[in-house]
Amino acid sequence: MFNPDINDYQLTSIIAECCGGIAVVYSAVYKPYIQKVAIKRYFVDKDKEKASLIQQDILTRKELQHPNILPYLTSFVYGPDLYIVSPLMNLGSCRDILDRHYQEGLPELACAIILRDVLLALQYLHKQFYIHRSVRASHVLLDIYGTVRLSGLRNAASMIVRGRRQRQLYSLPPPDHDNANLMWLSPELLEQNLKGYDEQSDIYSLGVFCCELANGAVPFAEVPTTLMFTEKVRGSRPQLLDCSSFPEPLDDGEMKSMYNTDSGVGDSAEGVSRLRAAYARRKLSDAFHHLSDQLLQRDPEKRPSATQLLNHPFFKQIRITDFLPSLIGRVKPIKPDPGDMSALLLQEKISEMEIEKSTEWDL
Amino acid sequence: MDPRMCRKICSSESLPDAENEEFEVSNIIAPQESEDNFLLEGSPERHSVTWLDDDQIDDLDLNLDQTNLFFHRVDSADVIYRSKKKKCKMVGKYVMGDVLGEGSYGKVKEMLDSETLCRRAVKILKKRKLRRIPNGEQNVQREIQLLRILRHKNVIELVDVMYNDEKQKMYLVMEFCVGVLQDMLESSPGKKFPQRQAHDYFIQLLDGLEYLHGQGVIHKDIKPGNLLLTLDQTLKITDFGVAEALDMFSPEDTCYTGQGSPAFQPPEIANGAEQFSGVKVDIWSSGVTLYNMTTGRYPFEGDNVYRLLEAIGRGEPAPPPSSVGTLLETLLMHMLKRNPDERPTVQEIKRHDWVRARPALAAGEAAVGARSRRSDELHSSTVVPYLVERHYATPHHYFTEHDLRHELGDGGSRTMSTAELSDAESTQCKRRWHSSCGRLPSCRLT
Incomplete structure (x- = not known):
């Protein structure tokens, strides 16, 4: 049991600002156990609308228990703010790792391990009649022990409404501050028609996440939202990029218009051509391509379920001795920064602090 | 082609x-x-x-x-x-789609929020047309004021209001709905719903009314034509053009004007009463609505509006066909009492046995689907073709x-x-x- 009392926690550093500035994630130490934890602090005052979503997030996470889903330890209110305590995932989110260390995407084996673990989480969620609706790299957290955990449950929806099990849901997840979440959503969810969507919508999102992990860039990033929508509705599938994607070299302009990373490097023409060269050099396995094709099918009924996907040949390459952190050796764990610490002690108004804006670390 | x-x-x-x-x-x-x-x-x-x-x-x-x-x-x-x-047209951040319906005020079109990709409906009001309708502009102002405050699952949500001074148009952006109960009734066999379906809608109507009355708002125009359905079959009370907000400090719910649709008006309005209980007007109209949804008929009929109001004024509703069952009949007759004081409150209706038990779907009965002659079976977005035009010439x-x-x-x-x-x-x-x-x-x- 973790005590819901601010005095039992020693904040050690700021990990990230998230949710468009209404929350900050700290690393902290829970003093009674001397255990590292992550604390997400919500400035509830800043957005009253979101308060019910946070509540939903906590309720959902309390209900769920799975090794690949970020657990909820405790929460409490201190001053005007709400604090939610979770285990510290000290390698950060997959999005952070991609932005900082792997702009061209993660190695295939690392992708396989992460995707398998996320599938296990989804298999569990779907059995509990939940649809996650927000499977994306910033919601998949890693630590130095090789644990992969899915977070972002505030967008999850239960298929049980007023005691009755629904076959379909119809509404969009609550809008996030920059509407970026739409890029991962399935065509049938975005269409909002009488056909509705079910848990197979998460499988499509997993497909987008799969391309994100392997390519570094999010498919449909940098195209207008409405174009992304029509592309999906018309059934165009994002692809894994490797030498088979570029039989002939593309010119820079074409490349840039197709895929663009939002990292600092990728925006320059030089960065783009460097990325393209990296894609053209590598060869991803046929099983990987097959998996991504299966996940991203336009017709939800044709997509395999989470359980079926766990038997996909792509995951056969994983050996029991494979250790995720050593496969992504460029990534260093989050360490408390003494400079940060003193600032923390001084600060009362968090908004005055300099926080790295580029990180996405949503709990 | x-x-x-x-x-x-x-x-x-x-x-x-x-x-x-x-x-x-x-x-x-x-x-x-x-x-x-x-x-x-x-x-x-x-x-x-x-x-x-x-x-x-x-x-x-x-x-x-x-x-x-x-x-x-x-x-x-x-x-x-x-x-x-399909020429793609934007109003603010919204992409315009096809016409969903037309009222005397103007058209209702589908729109897509280009940022959130949320489907919306927009009521386009033309100032010129409004002026020709008695109390037109006033009603719209009142509707906007009321909808801005009201927030309930069963009350239509006003999302945004935009003005175009040059075109003299006003855009009321609302939640997207797939159908109007009225249209569904018209397209169904016998112009009625199976009791199970009518029950689902009526329960939601009661929830919406309970909320409105709690907020001191009298709708005054409850009828199948003003009840919409969303994709997930949530009922939404719409059209607050003739609604009235009661004085917060008044202990009574007295109203002075009735502007609703004749077939759904209670005897006190049909007889031209100067003042009447607002809450009980909505109860009456809900009774007529339930009557209509379950029987396909109206409790009062007349060749023209005057005859109709005369019949209502006498206050002797045609008894519903015996096929509806005694339980529902007692509820309908209670809601359609000539004397407003004898009509039940929303809470009383909720305790009625017909409301408490969800009727089973009888053999051979099938739920009536949300229909619109303008949309396809799935009510897919009509904005997509415009977007296709825009993004792929x-x-x-x-x-x-x-x-x-x-x-x-x-x-x-x-x-x-x-x-x-x-x-x-x-x-x-x-x-x-x-x-x-x-x-x-x-x-x-x-």
Whole structure:
């Protein structure tokens, strides 16, 4: 049991600002156990609308228990703010790792391990009649022990409404501050028609996440939202990029218009051509391509379920001795920064602090 | 081929639809969506072509006694159409879709929020049209004020309000709904719902009413035409044009004006009472609505509005057919008590046995689906074709009247439906129909 009392926690550093500035994630130490934890602090005052979503997030996470889903330890209110305590995932989110260390995407084996673990989480969620609706790299957290955990449950929806099990849901997840979440959503969810969507919508999102992990860039990033929508509705599938994607070299302009990373490097023409060269050099396995094709099918009924996907040949390459952190050796764990610490002690108004804006670390 | 094509109106050849007999105009009138969207390329040296946009066509008074009645003979191969291209139009951050419905105030169109991709409906109000409706502008102001405050699962949400001073238009952006109970009733066998379905809607209506009355708001125009359904079958009470917010500090719920639809008015209003209980008006109208949903009939009928109000005023509702069962009958008769004080409150209705037990779907009964003649079966977004036009430019498609007739002839079964007439024409027909039927001042027909 973790005590819901601010005095039992020693904040050690700021990990990230998230949710468009209404929350900050700290690393902290829970003093009674001397255990590292992550604390997400919500400035509830800043957005009253979101308060019910946070509540939903906590309720959902309390209900769920799975090794690949970020657990909820405790929460409490201190001053005007709400604090939610979770285990510290000290390698950060997959999005952070991609932005900082792997702009061209993660190695295939690392992708396989992460995707398998996320599938296990989804298999569990779907059995509990939940649809996650927000499977994306910033919601998949890693630590130095090789644990992969899915977070972002505030967008999850239960298929049980007023005691009755629904076959379909119809509404969009609550809008996030920059509407970026739409890029991962399935065509049938975005269409909002009488056909509705079910848990197979998460499988499509997993497909987008799969391309994100392997390519570094999010498919449909940098195209207008409405174009992304029509592309999906018309059934165009994002692809894994490797030498088979570029039989002939593309010119820079074409490349840039197709895929663009939002990292600092990728925006320059030089960065783009460097990325393209990296894609053209590598060869991803046929099983990987097959998996991504299966996940991203336009017709939800044709997509395999989470359980079926766990038997996909792509995951056969994983050996029991494979250790995720050593496969992504460029990534260093989050360490408390003494400079940060003193600032923390001084600060009362968090908004005055300099926080790295580029990180996405949503709990 | 896109069937929503531009129609040329000329008298030399009869158009495939008889409704067009009304239109005899010497000039060629082509609805023009915007600048270059809708060119009709005939033989210009022979005709004087007048370009009109939709607004102007609305205004156009197509009286047959116009001075210039001159008939041209045009060969069908000379009449060239261009298929109506889905020209993508933005209002604010919203992308416009097709028309969902039309009211006396203006059109309701589908829209897509280009940022959140959320489907929306927009009520487009034209100042010019509003002025012609008794209390028009006032009602809209009241509706906006009320909807801004109200927030409940079963009350339509007003998302955004936009103004275009130049076009004198107002846009009320609302939650997207797939159907109106009224339309669904009209399309269903016996013009009624299975009791199970009516029950689902009625429960939600009660929740919505309970909330409204708790907020001191009297809707005053509850009827199937003002009850909408969302994709997930959530009922939404809409149209607060004649609603009234009670004085917060008044212990009574006294109202002084009734402007609702005649068939749903209670006896006290039909008899012209100066003041009456507002809450009980909504109870009565909900009773008539339930009566209508479950029997396909109305408790009071009359050949015209005056007879109808006379019948209501007498306050002897036709007993519902025995097939509805005694349980429902007692509820209906209780809600339709002539004396407002004898009508139940929302809480009392909720405790009634018919409301508490969800009726089973009888053998052979099937739920009536949300329908709209303008949408496909799945109610898919009508904005997509506009987005396709915007993001992937397509070449123009031209065809002649001759081709068209040929194709129609070949197609055999394919005939032109009213839905395929251009919107401008159908509004024109509607308007004529509206003005020809009798109305009470400050009363709206269903």
